[in-house]
Amino acid sequence: MTAKLSATGLTLFRGDRCLFEDVGFALDAGQLLLLEGPNGSGKTSLLKAIVGMLELEAGAVYWDGDPVLEQRQLFHGSLAWMAHRVGFKADLTLVENLRFEAVLRPQVAVDIDDILERVDVARLKRLPMRSLSAGQQRRVALARMLLADVPLWLMDEPYTNLDREGSILVAGVVNEHLAGGGLCVMAAHQDVDIDAPVQKVTLR
Amino acid sequence: MWNYLHKMASPPHFYRLAKILIPWLVLPGALLIAYGAYAGLFVAPPDYQQGDAFRIIYVHVPSAYLSMMAYMIMAISAGIGLIWRIKLAHAVAAGAAPVGASFTILALITGAVWGRPMWGTWWEWGDPRLTSELILLFLYFGYMALRNAIDDTAKADKASAVLAMVGAINVPIIHFSVQWWSSLHQGPTLIRQGGPAIDNEMLYPLLAMIVGFTLVFAALLLRRVRAEVLYRERRTNWVRELILSPRGDG
Amino acid sequence: MITNERELPGLMAGFVATVKRDLLLAWKRPGDVLNPVVFFAVVSTLFPLATGASPEQLEFSGPGVLWVAALLATLLSLNSLFLADYEDGSLDQFVVSLQPLPMLALAKALAHWLTSGLPLLLVSPLVAVSFRMPAEAIGVLIVTLLFGTISLGLVGSIGAALTIGLHRGTVLLSLLILPLAMPILILGARTVSLAATNETYSAGIYFLAAYAVAALALAPFAAAAALRISYE
């Protein structure tokens, strides 16, 4: 059986520098892929390469056994991405931002308020994004993941700017997603506290 | 056929072939230009209207023609590079830009120097050819500025390729709109309309110049592209072997 | 999991939502809409002050001045077309979504036109009157500016997509776009001056309209390709 998300021979250059060479993995439903490595080792670039935002020197990423570049639209409709920059409009309110997201990827049929309650930002919902702290914005980004009805989560340092409670929240949410048959690719440089099977790719 | 093309487009093959080709382009090119220059300057009779000043066309027309030609080569190879991901095509586009821009400047200056005795002014806005040539120069500058602004070669190749293709679509539109604009101006034009057919003694040197310029231009372009190829392939094995080989390649 | 039965957000929904969002953003920052309009008025004022204000001179230079000012004002606002979305990361979210990028480019260009081109159209008659432009020429001015600003915005969106993330993007953008914009300027300004001197001018309008239609069909794809390249 082919793995849900797999990759072989991923090689990426930035200018003259080789960020990584011959990286491969095969990830199945319910599994977490952890990208480890110091700052500047190419974790974010690898994430971007997986979603097809960076052109690889060599190698390919496969979704359901087919190269993602041949089914970009379908693949992008099957993933949610928690990037380093949260990607919200500072002038729009929390709800206005999340409502716009609904056209970007399929949404779960759950009341938005329940999810905001869960990530503990419900009382901020009428405020413009700019008045939220960095940690609160991260929580809203987490709400975006929960609202998306997609199997694949890509998370770039999801614990950044979060307090203890927030970190526990992220771990809980990811655990739940994996338990429900989802997949997660996460770049992190700390303990992630995940129960599911974890694969690791270590970059130098 | 396809395999042959593929082999042609392989950088090491091109790099070697270009070196062999360059003298075979320069030699006939130089001969043609020498003949064209001599015949154009001394043999061809003076023009009945413009006198000896018309002899400037022997350098103006070929350079103006090459400035357009270079832009088309640049845009087409940039498009090939973008669509079929052929690195050599991007190298050709990168090499064609500065050479094309220098011929555009040459065409502009020789046009202005020609205009001085003809119109009594260095620059005549009413002339559509010079005006579109000037806009073409700006297109070249924009292209080279974009290339310079991007550090990563692969990214610069692709971004400038988009610009070159958009520019190529616009070149005929620019040409046409400038023509329309100046037709309302009733301005003077360089080449008289409906005059007597051009004399063979005037024509043959011009044709020789055009062909000669094209051959020398091709050689200059190949030289540029060789440097570009070498730079782009600097990480590869064949370049390493080339450098380490006893003869080297200077 | 994506299955066929489930309803996915459609193309049209994405287009409408993007335009709406950008209009909402403009509504919350009205200064961004006003600035190009004020710029247009100020630049138009510069010319009479610099070159003299005799009636004949104004009538003669009016169409050209208005068109140059409109071109510069559009260019000024183009720089931010994708830049804000790029900087706050919302463009990343769009790139990695099931909405196609050309659709985004078209939606952004439409929202940009509604918030910068349209206000210019509305203000241009006022400035034109100060240049003693006859009524019919003012009508022609508005029509040429309509097609002209649409074309400029679309061609400019390609340049804006190519220059995101680059140093000194504004100067570079002008350098890339101005040569491409020259046919639009030539056709627009010349058509208005023909109308002002009671000559036939319809050809210019047809060409501008054709240019706008061609730009509508092609530019979003070029801008999308440029966006993908800028992301590497």
Added chain:
Amino acid sequence: MGGLAMDGYGAYVWSCFALTLAVFVFNEWRARVRHRSVYKQIEVRVKALEGRQ
């Protein structure tokens, strides 16, 4: 040959031909300079790598 002055147009004509020659030479020179600098750059790196092994 008396044609050098070209009825007073000589300065215009000759300067154009001289400029053309200059453009050819300039392009050739630029290409050579670029090629040489790229070559030197790679040579330094390759030789350094070779020395390490």
